[in-house]
Amino acid sequence: MLAVGGLNTHYGRAHILQDMAFEVSAGEAMVLLGRNGAGKSTAMKSIIGLVRPTSGRILFGGRDIAGEAPHRIARSGLGYVPEDRRVFADLTVMENLEVGRQPAREGLHPWTPARLFELFPNLGRMRDRPGGRMSGGEQQMLTIARTLMGNPRLVLLDEPSEGLAPVIVQAMAEAILALKAEGLTILLAEQNSHFAEGIADRATVVEKGRAVWSGTMAALRANDAVRAQYLAL
Amino acid sequence: MSSILPQLLTGLATASSLFLISAGLTIIFGVSRIVNFSHGSLMMLGAYIGWSILTRLPREPEWFALGVLATALATAIIGVVLEMAVLRRVYRSPELFQLLATFGVVLIIQDVTLLLWGPTELPLPRPRWLRGFVEVAGSRFPLYDLVLIAIGPLVLGLLWLALNRTRWGTLVRAATLDREMVAALGVDQRRLFTSVFALGAGLAGLGGALSLPNASANLGIDLSVIADAFVVVVVGGLGSLPGAFLASVLIGVLQAFGIVLVPKITLVLVFLVMAVVLVFRPNGLLGRPQTEAREATVAAPVVRPAPPALRLLGAVTLALAVAAPFIVGGYYLTVLTDACVAILFATSLHFMMGPGGMASFGHAAWFGIGAYAAGLLLHWAGAPMPLGLLAAPVAAGLVSGLFGLFVVRLSGVYLAMLTLAFAQIAWAVSFQWVEVTGGDNGLLGVWPPDWARDPRLYYWMALALSVGVALLLRRALYAPYGYALRAARDSTPRARAIGLDVEGLRMVALVIAGAACGLGGAIFAYGKGGVFPTYISIPHSVEALLMVLLGGLQTVAGPIVGALVYTGLADILVRSTDLWRLVLGAVIVVLVVAFPEGIAGAVRRLWLRGREA
Amino acid sequence: MSVLSVQGLGKSFGGVQAVSGVSFSVAPGEMLALIGPNGAGKSTLFNMVGGQLQPDAGSVTLGGATISGLGPRAVARQGVGRTFQITATFGSMTVRENVQMALLSHRREIWCFWRSVAERFGAEADALLAQVGLEAQAERATGVLAYGDLKRLELAVALGNAPRLLLMDEPTAGMAPAERVALMQLTRRLATERGIAVLFTEHDMDVVFDVADRILVLDRGALIAEGDGPAIRANPAVRAVYLGTDAGSH
Known part of the structure; x- marks a missing residue:
């Protein structure tokens, strides 16, 4: 469904992504694992178009979207959940969802606020609360719900567990698994391999802007060398 | 009633x-x-x-x-x-x-x-x-x-x-x-x-x-209205619509009553209201703290002292400048004197804007206050030039300190807007208070005493003062004070956390910049023999900005180079076309559109590309 | 004798009680962790100790002297060092100059307009950099430092003020697991050597249980538990609001 190949991205003179390559198949959950600064977030931002890659291919549903404007990429069915949540603090829960709303997509059961409140019951109880007056965990749920309002086929989740209390992280994992069960394709970026284990089918390990290892989660669990060298575990 | x-x-x-x-x-x-x-x-x-x-x-x-x-x-x-x-x-x-x-x-x-x-x-x-x-x-x-x-x-x-x-x-x-x-x-x-x-x-x-x-x-609507609008928007809180409405009512009603009660100082009254509001509500009536724009900002590069080659170049230029009266004369000597004033104008703005991080769209206010201080002293008290040259920086420094009391806590955009509004008000005062300032006709006969009448001598005096002040400013920037000022700009929370008095540092930078600029104004006034409201005009303020940005914000030599280049270019432009505003405006727009990261940034990028190739 | 003593501290924003009736103290050389769900009031509490916020009720004393009500600068002058969640360094200076600024400020030499900074406290700055293992990077710009090195630079800058109390707001956020533990063990060593009291917030429970001498748990603005690692881990209230069911399994 998503195939990234030979992707290079620069920030000024810094060469962040260096020939990054990985694939995500329809219906699976894939995780980009790596330490802070390895290039996971930049990879996510390059895919959604917030950062313009210098070269390389990003095939989404067979079409090269590299270098397109973010709103066009989003409308083509890619959802992006940023790492620091970025809910609209002055807007209510309902208004936040409205910003994310896009037309229904062929072959997908369209998301509505009512359906999202079944997935995240907390949000349903605070429809008129401004995003800025919610706890970190509630904001994380809102930012995922907001992205789902765009009826994406694939969602990029950038470190959904970062900075959250362990008890919230558990709830988050359950919600993401529910989405996966609905058939949503997921690309996750994480440092927390413990969190990723419960969700992902496959992993790509990222180090200094390159994909250095790729395989199933089971194979990663068994590979102590990779875990020690790149994940500092 | x-x-x-x-x-x-x-x-x-x-x-x-x-x-x-x-x-x-x-x-x-x-x-x-x-x-x-x-x-x-x-x-x-x-x-x-x-x-x-x-x-x-x-x-x-x-x-x-x-x-x-x-x-x-x-x-x-x-x-x-x-x-x-x-x-x-x-x-x-x-x-x-x-x-x-x-x-x-x-x-x-x-x-x-x-x-x-x-x-x-x-x-x-x-x-x-x-x-x-x-x-x-x-x-x-x-x-x-x-x-x-x-x-x-x-x-x-x-x-x-x-x-x-x-x-x-x-x-x-x-x-x-x-x-x-x-x-x-x-x-x-x-x-x-x-x-x-x-x-x-x-x-x-x-x-x-x-x-x-x-x-x-x-044709006067544009600048008079924008100054009013800035005041309203700042008082109401940037980005707040109800705030803008509230502030409009406040200022509109105040102006209406002010004209009846104290016709002469209505403008000043508006400024006072703004000052009071900002003291109690730094973000305006209904405004909120400005968050940093959510875009990656490029950190300022590390400042290091100039390399020996550049110092040599500076020394040679200075030697040439000292020898200039023996080489050129007449008109060009006037242009060179203007260039000395421009150096003061630009380096003083750079001091507060570069290391201080406080942009100003009204720098001409201090220039004008310095000029008027010298001119008024001569006109009303017959004070001699040395006294005028002393009074100018003192007056400009005092007023900028007073202004600083109200604005020193504000973020960049607010400050830029308020400097503009303040300069516009200073301009209006100089324009409307005809009894004292002579209004549009200005103060005439502001000439140096006989011993300094010789253009060569006057040029040397201007050169000595401007280079001397520029060197002092440079010295301060490499001293602990200058570093602390830069620290407050780089990261305010960190600066406070190590015990730096951020407001105090900025305040002193404003006073120093105002004083140095005021001195430039006085030198200019004696050189031209008069003081006019145009000294405080907004286009004049923008000239200072252009000089600084032409030369680059991050180097100490930048504003000097910018001042020299700008003075030369402006001289050519004004002499060759009546539509100089159109040309200058178009040049500014094209430059900014073509070099979105700034001229210095573009040069830096080209330089780095050249080295990598 | 404790370095920091907090008594009955409270703060509300627009009618919402963010922190209420919080009391605790920290001894010299002690590492005290403050944990709790997002929005529990940790940042508010932290900012009241650091002087960024003024409390509505209660007091903060440092070595017996009241510091609540003072601004952040005055609090810093009393000997409180601080690191930030998002690293804050002086980007237009070298690593050494960053530390020199802290030293110049501590020695009250900021208001000097003449003497060159290059001649002031260079050796002392290098000594501090050596303590955190950054001596080889003294000449570099802070903008090019790796994330973990920036965190260590912040530590060196905080030490430049010779603090009695060090406030660290999520010091290891965004670091790899192994780096996290290394940074906090470095902090632990410096705190012991210099007798500095350390108060820190943290989300990584491995780090908390590894280095903290004592742990405070905050929920909805109030302290719900206080104790050492095993006690906190076993506390049912803490498990319910914060740790969850798999606490300590990783």
Whole structure:
């Protein structure tokens, strides 16, 4: 469904992504694992178009979207959940969802606020609360719900567990698994391999802007060398 | 007592006009984070276009309304063109360059308006109904002012509905908070921005057309209106629509009563109100703290002392400058003296703006205060030049310190807007207080004493003073004070956490910059033999900015190079064309659009590319 | 004798009680962790100790002297060092100059307009950099430092003020697991050597249980538990609001 190949991205003179390559198949959950600064977030931002890659291919549903404007990429069915949540603090829960709303997509059961409140019951109880007056965990749920309002086929989740209390992280994992069960394709970026284990089918390990290892989660669990060298575990 | 109600109504009518102009400014700022300098120019265009339309229409009220709406629409379309041609290309540029680009637009619109409509002001012939009066509390009150009073709240209500009850409004409010995220959710920001800009421009046009029955279309509207609008927006809180309304009412009513009670100092009164509001509410009446724009900002490079080759170059240049009177004479010696003044003008601005991180759009205020201090002392007390040269920096430093008391805690955009508003007020005082300043005619006969009359001697004195001050400023920047000032700019929370007095550091930088600039003003005044309100004009302030930005913010030598280059270029330009505003404006816009990361940044990038290849 | 003593501290924003009736103290050389769900009031509490916020009720004393009510600068002058969640360094200076600034400020030499900074406290700055293992990077710009090195630079800058109390707001956020533990063990060593009291917030429970001498748990603005690692881990209230069911399994 998503195939990234030979992707290079620069920030000024810094060469962040260096020939990054990985694939995500329809219906699976894939995780980009790596330490802070390895290039996971930049990879996510390059895919959604917030950062313009210098070269390389990003095939989404067979079409090269590299270098397109973010709103066009989003409308083509890619959802992006940023790492620091970025809910609209002055807007209510309902208004936040409205910003994310896009037309229904062929072959997908369209998301509505009512359906999202079944997935995240907390949000349903605070429809008129401004995003800025919610706890970190509630904001994380809102930012995922907001992205789902765009009826994406694939969602990029950038470190959904970062900075959250362990008890919230558990709830988050359950919600993401529910989405996966609905058939949503997921690309996750994480440092927390413990969190990723419960969700992902496959992993790509990222180090200094390159994909250095790729395989199933089971194979990663068994590979102590990779875990020690790149994940500092 | 019977005059209170009519005065109040007059004030409310003024408030409506103020609100129309500041509403557009504040909405555009909210979404694009651009302080649109050319907003006053859009209102001016509205007045001229409105004049052209209304004088061709029948004179009944319904045709008047139609003409006003047509004007708003026409201005909105101009706004769309402006957004697509200029602003869209600078959304990612540093704040200062955005301001500069919109100022380029101000200059262009000035000359274009002059070309199209001519220099004379154009009053609208008022039909009978526009001259009507109604009885209010026993006195006659103009009917049209009542219409204006109604329009303000009406527009506020419509805008509120549009922003809070439509999808477009929800998207606009979201983009105000985080425009990148809005794009990542599938919203086309470019169309959103263009629509917001069109709305803001349309409101400015509406304001321009509606101002016609009480005033006229003239070329002074742009800068006088933008200064008023800045004050309103800052007092109300940047980006807050209800705040802009509240501030408009406050300032409108205050002006109306001020004119009756203390006619001479109405402008100063407005500034005092602003100062009081900002002391108690630094973000304006209904504003909130400005968060940093959500875009990656490039950290300033590490400052290191100049390499030996550059020092040698500087020494050679200085030697040439000292020898100049033996090589050139007459006219060019005057230009060189101007260049010395320009060095003071630019290095002083750089001091507060580069290491201090406080941008100013009103640096000419200190220049003018210095010049007037010297001129007034000579004119009214017969004080000799040395005393004048001493009094100028003291006066400018004192006033900038006073100004600093109110603004030192403010963030960049607020500060830039307030410096402009303050300079505009200083200009108005020098212009209107004819008894003391001579008004437009200025103070004449401000000549140096006989011993310094020789242009060569005067040039050497100017050179010694400007180079001396520039070296002192440089010394301070490499001393602990200069580092601490830079530290406060780099990271305010960190600076506070290690015990630095951030406000104190900034305050001293303002005083030093004001004093050095004031000295430049006095040298200029004695060199030209007079002091005029144009010394304080906004275009003059922008010259200082151009010099600093030409040379680059991050080097100590930058402003000196910029001052020399700019003085040379301006000399050539002014001598070769009448349309210098148009040319200068176009050059500014093209430079900012072509080098969105700044001229110094572009040079740096090209230099690095050359080394990598 | 404790370095920091907090008594009955409270703060509300627009009618919402963010922190209420919080009391605790920290001894010299002690590492005290403050944990709790997002929005529990940790940042508010932290900012009241650091002087960024003024409390509505209660007091903060440092070595017996009241510091609540003072601004952040005055609090810093009393000997409180601080690191930030998002690293804050002086980007236009070298690593050494960053530390020199802290030293110049501590020695009250900021208001000097003549003497060159290059001649002031260079050796002392290098000594501090050596303590955090950054001596080889003294000449580099802070903008090019790796994330973990920036965190260590912040530590060195905080030490430049010779603090009695060090406030660290999520010091290891965004670091790899192994780096996290290394940074906090470095902090632990410096705190012991210099007798500095350390108060820190943290989300990584491995780090908390590894280095903290004592742990405070905050929920809805109030302290719900206080104790050492095993006690906190076993506390049912803490498990319910914060740790969840798999506490300590990784």
